[in-house]
Amino acid sequence: MHEDQPTALTPVQTAVLESVAPHTRHDPYRAYEVLRAAGPFVLGPLGTQLVPGYREADEIMQNPAWSHAEESELLHPNSDVELPGSFLWMEPPDHTRLRGLVSKAFTMRTVEGLRARTEQVVADLMDKVLAEQEVDLLESLAYPLPLTMVCELLGVPVDAHEHVRHMSAGIARGLDPDALLSPEELAARTTAVHDFTSFFGDLLAERRKNPQDDLISRLVRAEAEGARMSPTELLGTLLILVVAGHETTVNLIGNGVLALIRNPDQFALLKSDPDLAAPAADEILRYDAPVHLTTRTARAEITVSGRTFQPGDAVIVLFGSANRDPQAFPDPDRLDLTRYAAGKKTNRHLSFGLGLHYCIGAPLARLEMEMTLRAIATRVAGFTLHQDPPPYRPNLVVRGMSALPVHVRPEETR
Numbered sequence: 001m002h003e004d005q006p007t008a009l010t011p012v013q014t015a016v017l018e019s020v021a022p023h024t025r026h027d028p029y030r031a032y033e034v035l036r037a038a039g040p041f042v043l044g045p046l047g048t049q050l051v052p053g054y055r056e057a058d059e060i061m062q063n064p065a066w067s068h069a070e071e072s073e074l075l076h077p078n079s080d081v082e083l084p085g086s087f088l089w090m091e092p093p094d095h096t097r098l099r100g101l102v103s104k105a106f107t108m109r110t111v112e113g114l115r116a117r118t119e120q121v122v123a124d125l126m127d128k129v130l131a132e133q134e135v136d137l138l139e140s141l142a143y144p145l146p147l148t149m150v151c152e153l154l155g156v157p158v159d160a161h162e163h164v165r166h167m168s169a170g171i172a173r174g175l176d177p178d179a180l181l182s183p184e185e186l187a188a189r190t191t192a193v194h195d196f197t198s199f200f201g202d203l204l205a206e207r208r209k210n211p212q213d214d215l216i217s218r219l220v221r222a223e224a225e226g227a228r229m230s231p232t233e234l235l236g237t238l239l240i241l242v243v244a245g246h247e248t249t250v251n252l253i254g255n256g257v258l259a260l261i262r263n264p265d266q267f268a269l270l271k272s273d274p275d276l277a278a279p280a281a282d283e284i285l286r287y288d289a290p291v292h293l294t295t296r297t298a299r300a301e302i303t304v305s306g307r308t309f310q311p312g313d314a315v316i317v318l319f320g321s322a323n324r325d326p327q328a329f330p331d332p333d334r335l336d337l338t339r340y341a342a343g344k345k346t347n348r349h350l351s352f353g354l355g356l357h358y359c360i361g362a363p364l365a366r367l368e369m370e371m372t373l374r375a376i377a378t379r380v381a382g383f384t385l386h387q388d389p390p391p392y393r394p395n396l397v398v399r400g401m402s403a404l405p406v407h408v409r410p411e412e413t414r
């Protein structure tokens with residue numbers, strides 16, 4: 001629209017634009033409120049229906065007649081690079097086959113075995129944070145923890161962790177709709193995917209010759225023992241584990257610290273009872289979701305809340321909005337660290353998705369967040385936020401800050 005033309009947008013159209021605009025990335029929740037009030041479905045950008053409410057989001061995510069395999073066509077029509085085949089964008093039987101090959105590494109039981117190591121990584125990072133006191137918490141805590149955990153799990157050598165971080169940042173930004181990406185960002189995505197393919201291609205070749213006790217070696221062995229997995233699928237599996245495995249958790253940690261700073265009563269509550277760390281992790285996931293949306297495409301004629309979708313019709317499910325739906329969560333804009341405490345009846349949040357593609361890394365993400373919150377509760381007396389709101393990355397799908405500059409006051413008793 002030209003600047004000299006009168007603007008004739010309705011409040012709902014404005015909210016649709018605001019929900020994706022970079023300048024509202026620090027708070028898309030006001031726009032979501034308008035969308036939810038407008039009805040269960042709102043025509044969004046890309047000609048698809050937005051799904052802002054909890055009931056419909058929950059129903060769509062659970063119904064396997066809604067496919068996730070068409071997301072690339074929908075969001076990335078201009079992609080000049082094939083993202084290797086990750087099972088996040090596949091349907092059964094391929095999805096079942098590939099997810100089955102890695103699911104053992106992420107069961108609650110296996111992940112529980114990482115508790116001591118996670119605690120150690122958090123403790124080391126906190127030592128540095130508390131010694132420095134003036135820090136960007138994203139750089140000093142939120143990034144290194146999940147990056148270290150996922151790289152160790154896969155078997156990426158320590159000196160390559162930063163390279164992995166750089167590549168996945170380019171890919172994570174590239175998950176947003178192409179229409180929102182600058183030519184530089186599109187080019188950066190292409191480079192990142194090429195670099196990723198080349199780096200992990202070399203690492204796979206190395207592990208084939210010299211297997212270790214890590215997930216990459218186990219995948220290579222499964223492949224050698226006849227598991228049906230093409231080289232592209234193997235790379236795609238690594239890509240989704242790396243990108244989904246830390247870009248998301250970074251934001252969970254960052255969003256969580258910000259939420260505690262802004263809600264001193266809840267910070268005090270956590271400090272008085274560090275065992276609240278586990279339920280608090282879920283409340284923070286609900287309150288400020290690290291992944292704000294996904295897409296689904298109807299594979300059959302499906303009716304949801306009175307609206308009939310035809311095969312091929314696409315929707316954008318707004319997790320961030322569904323999690324704040326007052327129909328599902330009383331007082332949804334309030335951070336209540338006891339909301340998910342044992343014995344309380346609360347609707348599940350949708351931050352890990354639901355159904356077939358439910359996040360395989362949920363136990364690991366929860367563990368990393370729990371250990372972080374425990375360390376904060378016992379070792380940090382308080383934070384001073386230097387900029388509110390802090391700067392945000394433009395990313396829409398995997399939403400979060402670009403920096404979280406704070407002063408950290410150590411707990412004196414330690």
Ligand code: HEM
Pocket residue numbers: 068087088089099150240241244245246248249252289290291294295350351352353354356357358359360361362364365
């Ligand atoms: C706070 C952290 C995390 C959040 C918020 C998150 C969120 C999500 C969401 C929303 C989905 C479903 C997407 C959809 O259905 O369209 C998903 C899937 C997935 N996540 Fe996570 N995730 C997190 C951490 C992790 C970690 C730590 C890993 C692995 C190390 C991981 C690996 C995956 C994989 C592989 C899938 C695809 C599952 C499938 O298609 O079957 N995620 N995640």
